[in-house]
Amino acid sequence: MTDSQTSDSETADLETFRVETRAWLEANCPPEMRKPATSDADVFWGGRNAKFSSEPQRIWFERMRDKGWTVPDWPKQYGGGGLSAAEHKVLRAEMAKMGARPPLSSFGIWMLGPALLKYGNDAQKKEHLPKIAAGLIRWCQGYSEPNAGSDLASLQTRAESDGDDFVITGSKIWTSYANYADWIFCLVRTDPVAKKHDGISFILFDMTSKGVSTKPILLISGYSPFCETFFDGVRVPKSHVVGTVNRGWDVAKYLLQHERAMISGMGERGVGRPLGQIAADSVGSDTLGRLDDAMLRGQIASFDVDEAALAACAERAVDLAKAGQAHPAFSSAMKYYGTELNKRRYEILMSAGGVDALEWESERSRQGARPRAWLRTKANSIEGGTSEVMLGIVAKRILDLPGA
Amino acid sequence: MALVLTEEQSMLRDSARGLISDKAPVSHLRHLRDSKDPTGFSKELWQSFAEMGFAGLLVPEEFGGSGLGFMEAGVLMEEIGRTLMPSPFLATSVVAASALNRGGNAAQKSEYLPKLASGSLLATLAIDEGAKHRPLQTSLQAVRAGNGFKLSGAKALVVDGHVADLFIVAARTSGSAGEREGLTLFLANPKAKGVSVERTIMVDAHNAARIELANVEVTADSVLGEVDQGAALLDGVLDIGRGAVAAEMVGLSDEVFGRTVEYLKNRKQFGKLIGEFQALQHRAAELYVDIEITRAATMKALQALDTDVAKAASAVAVAKARAGTTATRAVQEGVQMHGGMGMTDQFDIGFFMKRARVCEELFGDANYHTQQLALARGY
Ligand SMILES: Cc1cc2nc3c(=O)[nH]c(=O)nc-3n(C[C@H](O)[C@H](O)[C@H](O)COP(=O)(O)OP(=O)(O)OC[C@H]3O[C@@H](n4cnc5c(N)ncnc54)[C@H](O)[C@@H]3O)c2cc1C
Numbered sequence: 001m002t003d004s005q006t007s008d009s010e011t012a013d014l015e016t017f018r019v020e021t022r023a024w025l026e027a028n029c030p031p032e033m034r035k036p037a038t039s040d041a042d043v044f045w046g047g048r049n050a051k052f053s054s055e056p057q058r059i060w061f062e063r064m065r066d067k068g069w070t071v072p073d074w075p076k077q078y079g080g081g082g083l084s085a086a087e088h089k090v091l092r093a094e095m096a097k098m099g100a101r102p103p104l105s106s107f108g109i110w111m112l113g114p115a116l117l118k119y120g121n122d123a124q125k126k127e128h129l130p131k132i133a134a135g136l137i138r139w140c141q142g143y144s145e146p147n148a149g150s151d152l153a154s155l156q157t158r159a160e161s162d163g164d165d166f167v168i169t170g171s172k173i174w175t176s177y178a179n180y181a182d183w184i185f186c187l188v189r190t191d192p193v194a195k196k197h198d199g200i201s202f203i204l205f206d207m208t209s210k211g212v213s214t215k216p217i218l219l220i221s222g223y224s225p226f227c228e229t230f231f232d233g234v235r236v237p238k239s240h241v242v243g244t245v246n247r248g249w250d251v252a253k254y255l256l257q258h259e260r261a262m263i264s265g266m267g268e269r270g271v272g273r274p275l276g277q278i279a280a281d282s283v284g285s286d287t288l289g290r291l292d293d294a295m296l297r298g299q300i301a302s303f304d305v306d307e308a309a310l311a312a313c314a315e316r317a318v319d320l321a322k323a324g325q326a327h328p329a330f331s332s333a334m335k336y337y338g339t340e341l342n343k344r345r346y347e348i349l350m351s352a353g354g355v356d357a358l359e360w361e362s363e364r365s366r367q368g369a370r371p372r373a374w375l376r377t378k379a380n381s382i383e384g385g386t387s388e389v390m391l392g393i394v395a396k397r398i399l400d401l402p403g404a
Numbered sequence: 405m406a407l408v409l410t411e412e413q414s415m416l417r418d419s420a421r422g423l424i425s426d427k428a429p430v431s432h433l434r435h436l437r438d439s440k441d442p443t444g445f446s447k448e449l450w451q452s453f454a455e456m457g458f459a460g461l462l463v464p465e466e467f468g469g470s471g472l473g474f475m476e477a478g479v480l481m482e483e484i485g486r487t488l489m490p491s492p493f494l495a496t497s498v499v500a501a502s503a504l505n506r507g508g509n510a511a512q513k514s515e516y517l518p519k520l521a522s523g524s525l526l527a528t529l530a531i532d533e534g535a536k537h538r539p540l541q542t543s544l545q546a547v548r549a550g551n552g553f554k555l556s557g558a559k560a561l562v563v564d565g566h567v568a569d570l571f572i573v574a575a576r577t578s579g580s581a582g583e584r585e586g587l588t589l590f591l592a593n594p595k596a597k598g599v600s601v602e603r604t605i606m607v608d609a610h611n612a613a614r615i616e617l618a619n620v621e622v623t624a625d626s627v628l629g630e631v632d633q634g635a636a637l638l639d640g641v642l643d644i645g646r647g648a649v650a651a652e653m654v655g656l657s658d659e660v661f662g663r664t665v666e667y668l669k670n671r672k673q674f675g676k677l678i679g680e681f682q683a684l685q686h687r688a689a690e691l692y693v694d695i696e697i698t699r700a701a702t703m704k705a706l707q708a709l710d711t712d713v714a715k716a717a718s719a720v721a722v723a724k725a726r727a728g729t730t731a732t733r734a735v736q737e738g739v740q741m742h743g744g745m746g747m748t749d750q751f752d753i754g755f756f757m758k759r760a761r762v763c764e765e766l767f768g769d770a771n772y773h774t775q776q777l778a779l780a781r782g783y
Contacts, residue, residue, distance in 0.1 A: 276783030291783045301778035305770075308722040308777075309701035316407035316700040323408045333693045392682070394689035399665050401688065403680035 030056035046135025064103035079133030108132030142186035202248035264338030279352035336390035339380035428489035460521025467517035478651035485655025500527035507629035546575035565613025657734035728770035
């Protein structure tokens with residue numbers, strides 16, 4: 001059949017791509033970049049004020065950037081690698097196999113980029129995408145407001161028309177890294193009398209614009225990764241609206257799908273040492289070589305089952321998308337499961353670590369890396385839409401339940 | 405390989421679904437149960453299965469089969485799970501066919517495989533002796549006698565045991581219960597002297613039997629694979645069975661879930677559709693996520709079986725463990741959300757609950773497979 005012939009030659013091409021990719025990664029990924037980052041400072045976020053935490057981090061980033069592999073599946077004209085979905089999957093698999101870190105972490109890559117690719121005009125794509133790919137501009141997300149969290153569409157930040165500009169007034173909350181970001185992608189109300197979803201616009205502006213200020217919020221993890229963000233008469237050209245004025249909700253939702261898909265990936269990072277072995281370090285093993293805590297061993301084993309199953313499902317989600325059979329709301333299902341699973345992972349890590357995992361400030365504990373990470377994961381089922389809201393979306397959009 | 409069905413596999417699914425939903429809806433199982441049917445399945449339907457190439461799905465073409473893979477077998481098992489159709493497919497076409505195909509010598513293959521493919525011979529695997537699935541605990545004895553062996557011992561939960569024309573019996577030629585070394589698989593004739601078969605009427609109204617062998621004589625030709633080295637062959641064959649049962653559980657979970665969601669959209673209480681209650685919506689949504697994840701894990705396992713049975717063990721353990729927990733949850737939520745209705749025999753939901761319980765025990769429950777995964781990972 002012609003069908004299987006094409007797929008045969010595709011398979012052969014992919015195999016070549018796999019071999020070449022593996023060789024390139026082997027030759028170019030510094031050994032230091034083949035283990036997970038130990039803290040946020042160890043993650044490269046790019047931006048105007050970006051600093052590399054180490055030489056290997058710089059080398060790895062620059063080599064990947066030059067290949068377009070900070071954004072492997074974006075078109076080459078915007079600084080991407082132009083890879084097909086199948087090639088991208090191969091690249092990710094090969095990187096995972098050697099434990100290679102992402103060279104650049106960025107809201108621009110995970111969230112804004114895909115939205116611009118779909119809804120941006122030519123000028124916006126040319127202006128912003130290459131800078132995201134090259135890590136030149138760091139973005140933050142201005143969605144949530146004090147009275148608009150789960151009910152995001154009730155947001156109140158106003159953008160009033162004034163000639164060629166909008167004048168923006170209001171405040172945002174939970175804006176991650178707003179104090180480090182160069183630009184913001186922001187939801188504003190451009191029509192105060194229209195129905196809730198119909199008067200919102202999606203707009204981009206520079207965080208150094210007059211009238212923008214931020215105030216960090218301290219979290220239970222002891223860090224302040226996000227801020228209250230205030231806009232006091234910020235002037236933004238109307239050309240900075242992405243998509244149509246008052247139709248920003250479409251862009252917002254599309255972006256959220258990507259955000260959720262990204263967050264769900266946390267639950268399936270089966271890289272590094274298996275939990276069972278990490279636990280054995282502190283708990284010890286019995287004479288048969290089994291973890292010397294039967295209940296914990298059971299918890300870890302059923303976690304492993306679920307993690308492997310989720311990884312299969314993530315793989316299938318990509319394949320379904322490629323085959324044009326994906327449900328647009330499926331990212332909510334994955335987001336829900338991936339984040340709940342990641343919380344479970346860290347509960348197990350804490351329980352496996354015992355007293356050692358309770359140290360908060362010491363060299364030995366890498367300044368409490370584990371307990372801080374554990375506390376951080378509690379946000380996974382809140383950020384990007386809460387678990388309750390995800391289940392609501394599944395009930396409504398996938399299961400089509402009444403009144404959901 | 406992508407984790408989506410190919411066009412050919414979708415066509416296979418559609419034709420299987422057409423036949424099964426038409427000829428063997430749940431009422432078919434109900435009828436067999438209520439009439440205490442002595443065969444426990446429809447021979448006529450089995451013949452249609454054979455004519456469509458399903459009976460010999462895994463049998464190589466040179467022996468008259470369709471030479472398809474485990475993904476395809478899974479597609480069929482999933483459809484079987486949707487209507488709970490009782491059929492010799494699992495025991496004969498999946499497990500026994502794989503055992504003969506993988507372990508059989510040329511003479512055994514050419515004698516049995518064509519008959520399996522044509523649907524004229526039913527075969528089954530007899531392993532477990534105790535209440536739980538513990539293949540290494542086999543203690544049924546095979547003692548050398550002249551040129552052959554004499555088998556003595558008993559087996560429980562032999563699927564289709566009372567209708568099978570051929571048993572594949574796990575026996576101990578050396579060592580003792582619990583050891584890996586010393587297991588041997590034998591082909592045995594259910595009609596042979598010393599064999600007694602008791603049909604066990606099971607909760608799910610599917611076919612199963614207890615068998616007892618008392619000094620049953622078999623020739624040296626009836627050894628499947630190598631003497632004393634049966635464990636590896638058995639592992640591979642069991643993994644195939646496990647992957648298939650996981651697929652059946654995905655089918656039954658999906659079906660019972662679909663019926664439950666329909667009910668949520670139609671049943672009114674307190675002046676509202678019960679599907680409007682968020683407490684139920686969220687449980688339904690969670691179950692949906694569970695089923696999708698289990699489906700992917702099961703496809704992954706079937707695919708691993710197709711590419712390398714020996715390396716598929718972990719993927720199979722994940723699938724069978726997940727399928728067990730998910731199916732249990734799906735049928736429990738199914739009954740609960742149907743309220744009193746779900747508790748009646750007149751309503752079909754209970755059939756799914758019963759079959760899920762049997763599938764959970766068959767070839768190892770979720771605990772068993774979770775444990776296997778932990779051992780494989782070295783903790
Ligand atoms: C670490 C972190 C980073 C974040 N980063 C950003 C960012 O960069 N930019 C940004 O804009 N926002 C960000 N957020 C905000 C995040 O999107 C919101 O916190 C989230 O949408 C929940 O809103 P809320 O906090 O107002 O909670 P609320 O909406 O007040 O929810 C409170 C509780 O009520 C439940 N609830 C609400 N509505 C329903 C319903 N319909 N059905 C069932 N239960 C319901 C919720 O599930 C939750 O349990 C971040 C949050 C965190 C924790």
